[in-house]
Amino acid sequence: MRLPFAPVGITAHPGRLESGSSFWDLVARAATARPEGVLAVDEHDRVLTFADYANRAERLAAGLHVHGVRPGDVVSWMLPTWIETALLIAALDRLGAIQNPMLPIYREREVGFITKQAATTLMITPSVWRGYDYAALARGAVADALIIDRDAPLPDADPAVLPPFAADADRVAWLFYTSGTTADPKGVKHRHGPVTAATLSMSHRMKITADDRAALVFPIAHIGGVNWLMAGLLNGCTVILIESFADPTTMGTLRRHGLTLAGVTTAFHLAYLAAQRANPEERLFPDVRAYPGGAAPKPPQLHYDLVDEVGGVGIVAGFGLTEYPMCGMAAVWDHTDKLAHTEGRPSDGTEFWVLDENGRRVGPNIDGEIRVRGPHLFVGYVDPALDVDGFDELGFFRTGDIGHLDEDGYVVITGRLKDVINRKGENISAKEIEDLVYTHPKVVDVAVIGLPDADAGERVCVVVACAPGVEPLTFDEMRAYLVEQKLITRKLPQQLEIIPELPRNAAGKVQKHALRERYGR
Numbered sequence: 001m002r003l004p005f006a007p008v009g010i011t012a013h014p015g016r017l018e019s020g021s022s023f024w025d026l027v028a029r030a031a032t033a034r035p036e037g038v039l040a041v042d043e044h045d046r047v048l049t050f051a052d053y054a055n056r057a058e059r060l061a062a063g064l065h066v067h068g069v070r071p072g073d074v075v076s077w078m079l080p081t082w083i084e085t086a087l088l089i090a091a092l093d094r095l096g097a098i099q100n101p102m103l104p105i106y107r108e109r110e111v112g113f114i115t116k117q118a119a120t121t122l123m124i125t126p127s128v129w130r131g132y133d134y135a136a137l138a139r140g141a142v143a144d145a146l147i148i149d150r151d152a153p154l155p156d157a158d159p160a161v162l163p164p165f166a167a168d169a170d171r172v173a174w175l176f177y178t179s180g181t182t183a184d185p186k187g188v189k190h191r192h193g194p195v196t197a198a199t200l201s202m203s204h205r206m207k208i209t210a211d212d213r214a215a216l217v218f219p220i221a222h223i224g225g226v227n228w229l230m231a232g233l234l235n236g237c238t239v240i241l242i243e244s245f246a247d248p249t250t251m252g253t254l255r256r257h258g259l260t261l262a263g264v265t266t267a268f269h270l271a272y273l274a275a276q277r278a279n280p281e282e283r284l285f286p287d288v289r290a291y292p293g294g295a296a297p298k299p300p301q302l303h304y305d306l307v308d309e310v311g312g313v314g315i316v317a318g319f320g321l322t323e324y325p326m327c328g329m330a331a332v333w334d335h336t337d338k339l340a341h342t343e344g345r346p347s348d349g350t351e352f353w354v355l356d357e358n359g360r361r362v363g364p365n366i367d368g369e370i371r372v373r374g375p376h377l378f379v380g381y382v383d384p385a386l387d388v389d390g391f392d393e394l395g396f397f398r399t400g401d402i403g404h405l406d407e408d409g410y411v412v413i414t415g416r417l418k419d420v421i422n423r424k425g426e427n428i429s430a431k432e433i434e435d436l437v438y439t440h441p442k443v444v445d446v447a448v449i450g451l452p453d454a455d456a457g458e459r460v461c462v463v464v465a466c467a468p469g470v471e472p473l474t475f476d477e478m479r480a481y482l483v484e485q486k487l488i489t490r491k492l493p494q495q496l497e498i499i500p501e502l503p504r505n506a507a508g509k510v511q512k513h514a515l516r517e518r519y520g521r
Helices: 023-033 050-067 083-095 108-118 134-141 192-206 223-235 250-256 266-278 300-309 336-341 384-390 430-438 475-484 512-519
Strands: 038-042 047-049 074-077 098-101 122-125 145-147 172-177 187-191 213-216 238-241 291-293 315-319 351-355 368-373 397-405 411-416 420-423 426-429 443-453 457-466 495-498
Touching: 023 050, 023 083, 023 223, 038 050, 038 083, 038 223, 047 050, 047 083, 050 083, 074 083, 074 108, 083 098, 083 223, 108 134, 108 172, 108 187, 122 134, 134 145, 172 223, 187 192, 192 223, 192 315, 213 223, 223 238, 266 291, 266 300, 266 443, 300 315, 300 336, 300 430, 315 336, 351 397, 384 397, 411 430, 420 443, 420 457, 426 430, 430 443, 430 457, 430 475, 443 512, 457 512, 475 495, 495 512
Parallel strands: 038 238, 074 098, 074 122, 098 172, 122 145, 213 238, 291 315, 457 495
Antiparallel strands: 038 047, 172 187, 351 368, 368 397, 397 411, 420 426, 443 457
């Protein structure tokens, strides 16, 4: 398969399959190469081998073909992180359908917008999940809805009814919608190649092998869910599927299945640390070797705490977006301080530019807007009007992130273009303050937001969740601590809010818009 930008620096691995031309190609190759290997397990100890995966997915594809699904049809699905969902992903690719995963947090407004814009022909959901009637949601949005529940019989037919598999590396195979929080979600079109290239880069930096057991504890509908399924197919590792991370049995499930890669965002890493601290006499994950990270900024201190208290090399973070899944990523062999304070080096084959406000490239340790192009780049948005602002004249994608490359070529993210607080004409990085506040012993989670201010334009507001059983952090306490940490006066916060738990979306990102609405009045 030829990609528009060839990945470089990916070392050959004895147990790794070639990238193939489609998701189904990976499924078929893995079933041949390691039929008895285990691709997935879940919290109920259901096991899916690579051979089972291919066989059951092909029968499901045949059942969907009988239902009427044809190559090029857009099939939207909104399902939890189940084995059945993993089967559906493979089945739809076997059929040559364009699949549109949707996060289960979406409701009528988002689902109506997406299914109309994507021209959905079939929508697949559970009947009722977590008390919500998804079947009614689907039937209200599309003419053809299909229900799939865990442990219930799947559509099934003889694979002989299927047309021959037609691999096409150039076809759009995925429509991922970014989780819109203040506006309509943006539809991102991806071919198979860029998604696989991102997985290969991740696999290389993580040194993933067939001995690994990786936690898939976030929604499988996220592009990262597809990346981790691909990692299993490419490397032979086992993915541990968790339907609900909030379930009190989750930590025991991950431990029982020998977790080695404890992903994948700050919210989950905080939970692992809290679980270890609740039972310090026993290692939570005896086999853990790394904590894949991404989707949300990490406090550097969290990295050190995980290394010291839980084990492994610490957080091996990736920086990416749905549009470009792996702009940069750390590696398990990086120095611990680089793991704590950076997002690793730019990914294999990625052109990584940092530009000042005048559009000029800047040197090491100078912040600017980050733009990327290379092997992980998406095709474009479902709404082509969004491409105008999404790409520059050289075809680089505008990430919307602010940061720099350090003197060793490592990526440092300092904020978002929309997450910079402008106080009296001075730009203040929310992340810089978040990282410092997080190190206070009373704090377990923190978000910093800018709020409207009549005198200064914006004021700095710190929202924290405090450790259980301690006196809440006071404003004066926080200010004194930040002064002690050498934060300059103009960056000192003007407001502190205490909250039991920060609101996060399904991917683990703090929903800062909700905090702004709550405290900005």
